Amino acid sequence: MELEIISREFIKPSSPTPPHHRKFSLSFIDHITVRNYVPLLFFYNDIKVCDQTSKISHLKNSLSQILSIYYPFAGRFKDQLSIECNDQGVSFLVANITETKLSTILQNPTENVLNPLFPDELQWKKMDWNESILVIQINCFACGGFVISVCACHKIIDAATAFNFMNDWAKLNREEGDSNSKLLLPNNLLYAGDTIFSQGNLPKFPEREFVIDKTIVCKRFVFEASKIKLLKNMVNSDSPTVKNPTRVEVVMSLIYKSVISALGLNYKTTSLRMAVDLRKRMVPLLSKKSVGNLIWFLVVTNPESHDLIFKIRQGLCEFCEVYPKKFGGEEKDFSFIFECLKQDTTSVTKSNNDQSWILFSSWCRFPIYEVDFGWGKPIWVTTSTCPVRNAIVLMDTKDGDGIEAIVNMEENDMIMFENDVELLQYASLNPSILCN
Template structure:
């Protein structure tokens, strides 16, 4: 795929960060989170004839505006526990792609997706002095645009990243109508993890290590709504252990777990799931959805039996919600409990556990709401993750299906992708349907 970087610049906030906000403290969760860049791709199938130069000019202007609200993203890490909000800005690249978007949409493999990210930053570790956010605007010969975002995980979790892109899109869309930024996003305070979960007097723990493997391959499996409905029916009507009202995520997770354990040659009794749980709506009272930072913690579903995966997830999540949100914040905040949690996570982070499946669901995040004025994206995805046995679930565009990105060592993936039940319910890397063939 022919590609040329035609411009590279730093976009700074439209207004300087006030002196009293120059130091941005990280939360006790942020300070142990790794600094790897989380990659996102937003594909737009705008069929209207439009000047790409004008689009890019609007994008730069609106990005500058939104950075005055998300001001820490334009700063630099001062150390492991704070950001210096010095308005140094974020990386902004523009690339010309000498082909049509359909080349990628017909066969969306990693070799075609990887060049769309800025400076190949996907999942790389950010240096302390590097840009917290990097963006690349990919302009295709057919006139379409793909926006890629690499966001440093130390301050930006998946929810934060999608909210940021949506707010950027809203400013870009409404600024074209000459509306004021304050009328578009009428808030001037950043609801940050450091305020919600202050690090207080805790010692500085080592960052959780992001263990990379060179031999990892990523495959995309799409579960259509009709197939998910069949999976739900199978669980509801199970004679051994029927499940009441299973969710999309539960049934897809259970199937992938079953197929993964088989492919990896593991035992159901000794294989665990590690799930990232968003704390925002589980806190008492619930946090604002747009709270910034890593507002997640980990649920370990220990050794679930084959037919008990959904029940174990539900039981574990129920217990999790009864304990962690209360002890992490609010009236029942327990500093000794938090300290022990930090010790456990950072102590065990470097240990390789081949009997652990790492799982995160981005379903129900507003990933398909980012309308920059050209319509909503036709596809949102991420890149291959070089972590062993890591699974990310994302919504399909219609909101009813699920796309699962599964990362495994190559030999394991060969067995996994051929599993009979997986093939019965999921399609391997189907084409993305656009408005036309351009």
């Protein structure tokens, strides 16, 4: 696929960041989070609303406006604990693709055709301290299709933050020119994470790190709603302790079982690690728009396949009784936080080369298919290969009822996994994307 970069610039906030907001302190969760770029792709069908030049101009203007609200994204990291909100802006690229149709990519969406859509091959790359926190590339197809690619630094932008930002940017772009439209996001809600999860006098722990492992390959498995219903029925009949399992629970359980089976692992020595969003579990609740890495990890130790969902629910209940209170509630416990940070930065580093972890992150129910810039909602949203062994990201399908599992494994392990008989009874391997 031939791709030509036709412009490259920095988009700065439409209004300068006030002096009292120039230093943005990171939370104790942010400060240990990796500095790698999380990649996202948003695909839009043939757009006839206006000419390409006009669309790009609107995108720049609305991006400038939204950066006045999400002002840390236009700054630069001062160190591991803070951002200098100096309005340097975010990197914005525009690319033309003339020989390849968008429909061709969607027919067989492999890494070879997806990777060139990202800016400067930044996907999952570790960023330098002085680089742009957010890098955006607008890919314009001759057929009229658009792909907006985003590489967002994980150190300040988790998945929820990224999708909130994209939706707010899209809303401003969609309603540009409407004098009655205003995006009201009070700073005390948007940046509550630093206040509640303040670093305080905690020591500076090392950042989590993962090294780019080129032996990792990524495959996409799609579970349609009808197949998920069958999985739910099976769990209901086989597990009397579990009632009304969710889509995520049954898909996660099947993938976990298939990984164990395909890779020849042992249930007694393999654990599940799952990201938990703290926003909706704090007392009082945090705004769902809160910026930062407001997540911690639930570890389910050595579960058997038949009781995995039960153990996840039990573990999540215990997690919610402890972590929200000790992390930022009235019972905030710095000794507890210290031990969590110490253990996490040690265990995650080890897990990069350790088969004893299976890592899950669910992006389901995030508003990923609501990102409408005025040309309609995206026909597909996806990410790219994550260089962490046995890491799985779960995302909604466009209809909101199915699940796409983005599975990352070593190449030899993937060959075994993608041929797992039970898995393939419920999941399709990299099906084409329907554009209607």
